Amino acid sequence: MIIVKEKPMENLVEMTKDLKSVLVVGCNGCAGIYQVGGEKQAQTTSMLLEMASKIHQGSLSKTRHATVLRQCDKQLVTMSLRPIMEEYEGVLSLACGAGVQTLADAFADKIVLPGNDTMFIGAQERELGVLHELCRACGNCILDETGGICPVTRCAKSLMNGPCGGQAKGKCEVGGWKKPCAWVLIYDRLKARDRLDLFSRYRPPRDFRVSQPPRELGGVAEGKA
Amino acid sequence: MVVSPPCSELMKSLQEGKFTFTGELEPVKTTSVHEVVEGAKILKGHVVAVNVTDNPTAFAYMNPMVPSYIIQRDVGLEAVYQMTVRDRNRLALVSDLLAGAALGLKNILTLAGDHIVVGDNPQAKPVYDLDSTGFLVLVRKMVDEGVDLNGGKIEDPPKFCVGIAANPNADPLEPEILKVERKDRLGADFIQTQAVYDVEVAKRFMKAASHVRAPILIGIAPFKSLGMMEWMVKFVPGIVVPDAVQERLRKAREKGGKEGLFKENVEIFGEFIHEVKKTTNAAGIHIMAIGFESIVPHIIARAWVA
Numbered sequence: 001m002i003i004v005k006e007k008p009m010e011n012l013v014e015m016t017k018d019l020k021s022v023l024v025v026g027c028n029g030c031a032g033i034y035q036v037g038g039e040k041q042a043q044t045t046s047m048l049l050e051m052a053s054k055i056h057q058g059s060l061s062k063t064r065h066a067t068v069l070r071q072c073d074k075q076l077v078t079m080s081l082r083p084i085m086e087e088y089e090g091v092l093s094l095a096c097g098a099g100v101q102t103l104a105d106a107f108a109d110k111i112v113l114p115g116n117d118t119m120f121i122g123a124q125e126r127e128l129g130v131l132h133e134l135c136r137a138c139g140n141c142i143l144d145e146t147g148g149i150c151p152v153t154r155c156a157k158s159l160m161n162g163p164c165g166g167q168a169k170g171k172c173e174v175g176g177w178k179k180p181c182a183w184v185l186i187y188d189r190l191k192a193r194d195r196l197d198l199f200s201r202y203r204p205p206r207d208f209r210v211s212q213p214p215r216e217l218g219g220v221a222e223g224k225a
Numbered sequence: 226m227v228v229s230p231p232c233s234e235l236m237k238s239l240q241e242g243k244f245t246f247t248g249e250l251e252p253v254k255t256t257s258v259h260e261v262v263e264g265a266k267i268l269k270g271h272v273v274a275v276n277v278t279d280n281p282t283a284f285a286y287m288n289p290m291v292p293s294y295i296i297q298r299d300v301g302l303e304a305v306y307q308m309t310v311r312d313r314n315r316l317a318l319v320s321d322l323l324a325g326a327a328l329g330l331k332n333i334l335t336l337a338g339d340h341i342v343v344g345d346n347p348q349a350k351p352v353y354d355l356d357s358t359g360f361l362v363l364v365r366k367m368v369d370e371g372v373d374l375n376g377g378k379i380e381d382p383p384k385f386c387v388g389i390a391a392n393p394n395a396d397p398l399e400p401e402i403l404k405v406e407r408k409d410r411l412g413a414d415f416i417q418t419q420a421v422y423d424v425e426v427a428k429r430f431m432k433a434a435s436h437v438r439a440p441i442l443i444g445i446a447p448f449k450s451l452g453m454m455e456w457m458v459k460f461v462p463g464i465v466v467p468d469a470v471q472e473r474l475r476k477a478r479e480k481g482g483k484e485g486l487f488k489e490n491v492e493i494f495g496e497f498i499h500e501v502k503k504t505t506n507a508a509g510i511h512i513m514a515i516g517f518e519s520i521v522p523h524i525i526a527r528a529w530v531a
Binding site: 158160161162164166169170173177183184187196199202204206 | 311337339340342351353356358359390391392394396397399400401404406411419461462
């Protein structure tokens with residue numbers, strides 16, 4: 001899942017202060033699932049922006065909220081928002097960066113603003129509610145060699161042949177020895193499976209061409225090739 | 226496995242089986258090489274080679290290539306040019322290695338480098354294009370095959386000796402040993418370890434690494450002040466300073482002031498070295514006495530008579 005984090009309300013107020021009308025658009029995809037950018041958040045944000053404008057005697061006098069099933073789907077976005085878009089000068093998107101850009105592309109004449117910071121691809125640890133980064137979309141998955149634990153993401157140095165000298169009692173120096181050392185986790189798991197041969201293997205340097213932005217995949221051109 | 230002919234004074238000493246000492250100097254945020262040159266003069270004759278650190282703890286300091294060169298040229302002490310992959314991608318690594326070889330540098334210590342976030346520019350983008358193992362392989366290819374990682378031919382290839390670092394304090398130790406073995410297999414010429422204060426830690430490490438082919442120099446770092454010791458105990462959880470060592474140094478400082486602390490350091494580390502030499506197959510000792518070079522000859526002298 002793509003993990004997003006709401007920008008502070010004062011940033012949103014600042015961003016929208018010169019607009020007269022704003023449509024706040026939530027996303028029921030990734031951003032909605034962890035209750036950051038869904039229906040309710042769109043509603044609350046819309047109300048708060050209007051209240052803030054009243055308090056500060058700002059220009060924003062008209063807000064409304066809407067939610068799209070997936071903001072990263074241009075067709076879906078266009079179809080569901082076109083009927084109401086006319087009335088608004090600006091759009092505040094509560095989706096991830098892909099959603100914001102899809103919106104901006106679908107309504108190129110509108111001022112489209114990001115309501116969230118897009119953080120990472122990850123998942124939630126249920127007990128504590130902490131969201132952990134689990135994948136950096138590096139384009140060359142080696143989880144088969146590392147016991148299902150990604151060193152590219154979970155090792156602070158993205159080492160292919162860890163651990164480094166910065167682990168103590170299985171914790172990483174980055175962040176003050178609180179987070180686990182990915183390479184110790186990998187070691188423990190591979191040892192339990194009697195596959196330390198995988199641990200000891202030399203993994204050559206990564207080919208960063210597969211993670212070189214802007215990336216694209218598929219489409220007619222690739223199909224023909 | 227390619228066995229390099231003695232490509233440096235350091236390797237010559239190690240290959241001849243001499244118990245070998247190396248030192249360490251740290252260029253800082255300055256344009257002057259005066260301090261490191263003076264430090265090198267003190268170390269000369271006592272250590273076979275001196276490491277010159279590369280932005281240690283991720284602080285942006287003078288590039289060690291230049292002081293390494295000047296120390297060799299003006300002091301006649303061989304340098305170990307430390308290089309991290311934290312601040313250089315593979316282009317920059319090759320480029321610095323070629324330049325270093327052109328300046329007559331003989332030894333490279335291939336390091337990952339402390340993470341950017343612990344340094345003085347924590348906002349910077351960490352590189353880690355290669356890891357330290359990939360870096361070792363790069364240097365080996367340059368030296369043994371005269372090519373870079375893509376097989377690009379190098380005119381007049383360099384003849385470096387390649388060192389790696391190890392951490393005897395690592396807990397758990399086994400993944401660290403497996404990593405050292407991996408690098409040993411890939412052709413590391415020598416190994417220098419992080420600072421060890423507990424002789425039992427050194428013994429345990431040397432035992433676990435007994436099948437490692439490359440000679441190992443155990444690292445020590447005498448305490449210039451009690452503040453440094455307390456900082457290390459408090460903030461570097463990986464390093465174990467036995468209570469007995471702490472107590473001896475505290476008492477010595479109380480009784481004899483700075484001079485007392487100096488003498489107790491000489492005693493403690495002299496005994497440590499003697500014990501390591503007697504009980505393990507360590508090839509030597511790497512002494513990290515930054516800004517405290519004056520103690521090195523005393524510790525070495527004490528080690529021989531301990």
